């Protein structure tokens with residue numbers, strides 16, 4: 545061996561009949577080429593062959609000649625990054641545990657290497673299991689995205705509470721929300737690299753919300769412990785352009801949505817399965833007997849308009865988190881969900897919804913739900929994501 549070799553601390557079995565060698569030379573998107581020693585993993589041909597047809601063929605072919613021998617054991621050099629090889633082998637030999645908790649911040653980092661190699665070496669069962677975990681953490685439908693948001697919030701709160709008890713006043717020197725939330729840049733990059741389109745929609749939506757910091761800047765300069773940031777190397781140029789363009793389009797669209805909201809709520813076509821709002825409106829039942837042109841005398845219409853105008857104004861001004869952009873334009877889905885909850889909750893005083901009757905409150909909530917769904921459905925177009933997202 546010309547290059548120094550480091551034996552892995554776990555994958556180094558005395559009875560192993562194969563040595564896998566891997567260096568840092570592999571070109572991993574976002575990781576760059578690095579120098580460094582070759583790592584060796586003494587393992588078993590059968591363990592690899594059982595999972596992967598390419599390996600099966602590599603070992604099974606009569607007369608297949610290994611690259612070299614190390615202490616009399618056949619050695620094969622893989623062109624892959626040694627960290628990926630290490631993580632895959634550790635997974636195969638149960639030294640690597642993929643976090644089982646939904647939306648765990650460590651999950652993606654742990655399974656990135658095994659996922660990459662499982663795809664390359666056709667390890668179907670590993671690929672199926674891991675890509676399913678990936679897609680569950682970055683769902684493609686809105687209800688699951690809301691669930692993922694709730695789980696993330698609960699994870700952060702649990703970590704926060706824990707930090708509170710453990711560290712007291714020093715907490716603010718060690719607490720960082722980014723250690724407890726999955727990194728959407730890593731998710732987006734991996735989903736693009738490995739063609740897992742299902743994960744892209746939520747990853748790009750989440751990325752749009754995250755303050756975008758360069759990994760090369762001084763860490764302390766960005767130490768805003770409650771602010772999320774991207775800690776992994778940036779997306780490649782096309783994906784970055786899609787993100788920036790998508791953010792602009794999303795903001796234009798949400799701003800226009802707020803302007804149109806009062807008219808939208810009273811003119812929206814009736815959702816399937818719902819009675820016409822001016823027929824179910826409580827005010828209506830008590831006020832007239834014959835319907836006539838009922839829409840013209842919908843009792844709650846002024847209340848709905850007043851409520852929508854007040855909400856739109858508040859959202860236009862509200863929560864200018866960064867760059868003076870209202871938080872509604874950054875995360876419209878969260879705001880629309882909150883409004884729905886408020887409208888349909890019995891605990892919300894009538895005064896807060898301008899005295900709308902209960903059926904009209906539910907009707908407005910349903911319109912907002914449909915609008916959120918439509919926005920979610922349009923995300924792939926807004927962010928110019930590849931087909932299948």
Ligand SMILES: [Zn+2]
Pocket residue numbers: 824825826827843844900901902903904
């Ligand atoms: Zn009403």
